[in-house]
Each structure stands twice: as C-alpha cells, then as structure tokens.
Amino acid sequence: MPELPEVEIVRQSLAKKIHKKKIKKVIIKNRNLRFKIPLKFEELLQNKIIKKVTRFSKYLILSFSDGSFCLIHLGMSGTIHLIKKKNFTKFTNVSFYNSSNLPKKHNHIEIQFKDLKIIYNDPRRFGFFIFINNKQDLLNRFSHLGPEPFFKNFNLNYLLKYFFNKRKDIKSFLIDQKFVSGIGNIYASEILFLSKINPTKHAMKLSKKDCQKIIFYSKSVLNKAIQKGGSSIRDFKNTSGKNGNFQKEFKVYQRENLKCLRYKCGGKIKKIFICNRSTFFCNICQK
Template identity: 35%
Template sequence: MPELPEVETVRRGLAPVMEGRRILNVDARRPDLRFPFPERFAARLKDRTVTSLGRRAKYLLADLDDGEVLVMHLGMSGSFRILLPEAEVAPGAFHHPRSKAATHDHVEFAFEGGATVTYNDPRRFGFMTLSPRATLEAHPLFRHVGIEPLGNALDGALLLRLFGAKQTSLKAALLDQRLIAGLGNIYVCEALHRAKLSPTRAAGTLTIRKANLLAEAIRTVLEEAIAAGGSTLRDFAHADGALGYFQHSFRVYDREGEPCPTPGCRGVVQRIVQTGRSTFFCAQCQK
C-alpha cells in the first residue's frame, strides 16, 4: 500500500492540475471500487470547482466549491495518470510498479483547460466517496485517526503521552493509526533504525531523550522521502516516477542480510515478522 510520502507526492503532482479548476465531466466506468460510489457520484461532481487539494493520513481530500469533499484512497494498487495537452504524467513514486493498463482505468475526471485525470486500480482496493466538509472529522473514516506525523504537534513529549505504559511493541504502536496517522511499514522501519530503537521494544519504555530522537527521525525520514519523490514532478519524461525515488536511500527496509549502514556498526540487517508484516532492523545498534 502506498505510504504517506507517496500519497503526499501524488497530492503535489495533482494539485496544479486540479486546484482552481472546474470539473467538466466525470466518467465512472463501474459502480464501485472497494466500496460502491456514493449516490449520483458523477452528477454531484460535474461543474464543481476544486478549491484545494489536501491530505489527511493516506487520504487525498479535494475540497469543492459547494462545501463537499471528494475523499480518495489509493488502496493497494491505485494510481492517477494526468493527461495534459502537451504531455502525460503519472504523479508519485511507488515501491511497487503502478499499472498503466487501460482496462483498469475506472474513473476519469475531465477538467476545464483540457487536462484529464484518470484513476487506475487493478485490485480495486482504493475507493472514493463524498462528505460535507463541516462534518468530515466526524466521518467514520476520520473519527479515530491520530495526529499527523508532519505536524508541529509531534515531539517526544507527545509520543510519551500516546504510548503511556503500553507493553505492545514500538513497531506496533507506531503503526496504530489511532495514535499517529499515515505511518506505514517502510518508514517505521527506517525511522526506528535512525533513532537506534528496537522494533520489538515495549512502546511504554521510552525515555524523553529516546522519544525526542524518534520524533525527529520520523519527521526527517518522511520529509526526505517526500523531497525525493517530489523530484519526479520536475521531469515529465519519467512518467513512471523512477527519478529520485527514495528506495535508493533505504537504510534497512528490504535489505535483509546487508551490512548495517550505521557508521562503526558491524551488525547485519535482519528480517522478522511482526503482526503479519516484515520488519527490517539491526539488532546490534537498535536497542
């Protein structure tokens, strides 16, 4: 599943095409994705103007001029393709390849000015819905979503309050979307390595010093990943998002058996399974 940096990169790629533009037409080529489209989905979007394109956790939020919000989630395999009069672009840089097969083009948005944005999703685990902006935070999708990891609120003191005396593993606590929104497996592994914290350590055992290091690592790894993914947007020739992808900077994720990159560490990157997901870490320097 795309993680927060990938979703933020997609948002930044779509924003110049969608923001301030009127939707001329919506072609929903099936009645559902993961869930059925809301009633009169295409008709409710037609002739609406996208006033802003934001992100909450891993959701894209297109605010419309009538007070509704188009909520979009990429699921496991979803992606957007932008067709401009002069070029075709696929915003975002993903760890797993995105489909370009037209048979999986499920929703097409036509915007004034000639741009079209097509949503492609082979596995159809993504979804789209509409919700009034005024009640969005009370919507079942967002009611229990935690803090944004890139917001100013994230610091060591907040992590200590969130984790309390939890005996669950640090990895599991960081993946709990009710605590911190949008953190996924890849970047949790990377942040824990940078903070030199074991993924198996009990979340409630952090000191304020360790918590501050972890908060800083989370922010840094996400910002670096967004910056790397964002570099793809400056070169329309690389429509597959290959340019500048952050996977080339992974320290531990998917690097089982390789030497630990921490200077002076003689450990080797290991792989274990926690709550059904692969965890990559160095037992030598992560305590």
C-alpha cells in the same frame, strides 16, 4: 501500498494541474471499489470547481469552492493518471509507484476538465472515492486517527502518555494509524534504525530520549522521502519524467543479511515479522 510521502507527491502533482479548474464530466466504469460508488456520484461532482487539493495521512482531499469535498484513498494498488488533451506524454502517473504509463485495464473513474482529465486505475479495487457534504463531516471521517508526525500535537507529552504501561512493541505502534497517521511499514523500519531502537522493544520501556528521537526522525524520514519523490521500491517516472528514488536512501529496509551502514557498528540487518509485516533492523546498534 502508497504511504504518506507517495500520496503527498500525488497531491502536489494534482495541485499544480487542477487548481481552480471546473469538472466538466465524470465517467464511472466500475462502481465496485472498496465502497460502492453511488449512482448520483457523477452528478454531485459535475460543475464543481477545485478550490484546493489537500491531504491528511494517506488520504487525498479535493476541496470544492462550495464547501463540499471528495475524499480519495488509493488503497493497495491505486494510481492517478493525468492525461492532457494536447501535448500527450507517455508518462501519465502523477506519482512514482506502479506503472508510469496508463494501463489498459482497471481504469475505473475518469474526471474530465476542459483541457485534461484524470483517471483512477486500481487492479485490486481497495481504494475509494467518497463525496462529503461539509467540513464537519470530513473531520468526523478522521476522528479515529492519530495526528500526523508533522502536527504540533505529535509531541513528547503525547508519546509518553500514549505509551504509559503499554507492552505492545514500538514497531506496531508506528504503523498503527490510531496512534500516528501516515507512517507505513517501510518508514517505520527506517525511523527506528535512525533512532537506534529495537522494533520489538515495549513502548512502556522507551525513555524520554527515545521518544524525542522517534518524533525527530519521523519528521525527518518522511520529509526526505517527499523530497526524493517517495519510495516506489521499483523506479518509475512520473508525469514530469522524473524518478522517485528514496529507496536508494534505505538504511535497513530490504537489506536483510547485509552489513549495517552505521559507522563502525559491525552488525547485520535482520528481518523479522511484526503484525505480519516484514521488519528490518540491525542486530547490534538497535537496542
């Protein structure tokens, strides 16, 4: 599943290509995504001008010049492909996960502009496209979610208050979008390793110093992943022919039974399951 850094790469790629462009036509080949696409969706998007491409957490947001929006979630397997009418390139994926080329099957939505088009591909169909009338309705969609790690309100006071008397383990909190938006399973393991915190530790037992480390490394890990093009696990090229390679920076994720990379630690990376998700940590230096 694409996490915040991968979705940010998609946002950056789209922003460069469709900013201020007018939607000429929308073609829906399959309406049965996570939420069924209504019959008037094509009509609602036609002739809309892209004012901005933004993101919140793992959601893409197309902001239109008339104050309406299109909210996009890529689900488990969704990818967006950009096809130019001229200068066709075989690398169409605007991010670095799943196929770099446009697949022949599961191309559900096509949004056409004058000189290019974007195609939404999703084999599992867990993603969705939703038209939203105004900014307040958009904010209401996110009201149940916590702040992103980059937001000012993701601070020490917020963590201490949230964790007070909570026996739930810290790994579960980091992947809980109600607590913090945008951190997924891969990055949670990396953040806790750098913070030297055991993923099974109860949140109520975290010190102020622990919380400060979580805040710092949450920002640091996600920023580095964005700079490196995200974590596709497998290497693929995006529309620029570049590779996403943050997976080469992993300290613990998918390193089960290998030596800890921390200097003079001597520990081994262990794998356990928390919330049915694989969790990696060092058995010595993460306490």
